[in-house]
Amino acid sequence: MQTDKPMYGLVLSGGQSSRMGQDKGLLRYHGQSQREYLYQLLQGTCSRVFMSLRPGQEAEVPPHLNYLLDSHELRGPLNGILSALLQHPQAAWLVVACDLPLVQELTLQKLLQERDPQKIATAYALTGSDLPEPLLAIWEPAAYAPALAFSQTGKTCPRKFLLQSDIKLIHPAQDEELYNANNPEDFAYITQKLHHGQPL
Numbered sequence: 001m002q003t004d005k006p007m008y009g010l011v012l013s014g015g016q017s018s019r020m021g022q023d024k025g026l027l028r029y030h031g032q033s034q035r036e037y038l039y040q041l042l043q044g045t046c047s048r049v050f051m052s053l054r055p056g057q058e059a060e061v062p063p064h065l066n067y068l069l070d071s072h073e074l075r076g077p078l079n080g081i082l083s084a085l086l087q088h089p090q091a092a093w094l095v096v097a098c099d100l101p102l103v104q105e106l107t108l109q110k111l112l113q114e115r116d117p118q119k120i121a122t123a124y125a126l127t128g129s130d131l132p133e134p135l136l137a138i139w140e141p142a143a144y145a146p147a148l149a150f151s152q153t154g155k156t157c158p159r160k161f162l163l164q165s166d167i168k169l170i171h172p173a174q175d176e177e178l179y180n181a182n183n184p185e186d187f188a189y190i191t192q193k194l195h196h197g198q199p200l
């Protein structure tokens with residue numbers, strides 16, 4: 001659905017990557033760092049794209065790439081999303097986490113095509129599940145105030161926020177695109193599948 005709001009893209013890459021043991025945004029699944037790969041993917045559908053980083057990470061970003069720094073007093077991906085909504089309140093945000101290595105451009109386009117801008121968010125969920133994936137979702141400007149209020153009660157889980165909100169859920173062409181790579185075993189598994197062209 002078309003609206004007058006610009007669609008910006010956000011690559012969430014400000015996490016600690018403690019389970020992976022190295023920065024998940026810098027892992028290379030597709031011949032370049034995953035955060036740059038997703039940045040380019042989002043450029044196909046969004047008028048502007050930003051990496052979402054925690055303060056201190058910006059020194060490593062090539063100068064031609066945009067980034068936004070976390071500006072709220074909380075840890076976790078909701079900080080990156082709130083910071084984007086605050087810093088560019090006129091835009092809707094197509095958010096993708098850097099640890100989703102199998103996301104395809106068609107899947108991003110489906111999100112845009114099936115978007116309902118009257119809802120707070122349009123999010124993917126696994127087939128047969130009503131659990132939204134908040135980190136592969138469009139977040140509308142109207143999400144900012146209730147998400148901030150949610151965070152001010154001490155809660156940080158973006159899925160819990162979406163579960164209590166009026167959202168639209170859609171399903172990916174392949175559930176595997178929601179595969180979340182959090183640890184070295186996940187990385188090895190995905191890398192092997194990608195390099196051998198095997199179905200997951």
Ligand SMILES: Nc1nc2c(ncn2[C@@H]2O[C@H](COP(=O)(O)OP(=O)(O)OP(=O)(O)O)[C@@H](O)[C@H]2O)c(=O)[nH]1
Nearest residue numbers: 012013014015016017018019052076077080097098
């Ligand atoms: N901007 C920003 N992004 C974050 C933050 N925390 C997590 N993310 C991103 O959100 C996505 C999901 O992160 P998680 O797996 O929940 O957390 P993580 O800190 O990256 O990893 P662990 O330390 O292993 O839990 C990833 O793309 C992270 O880069 C944060 O505080 N700020």
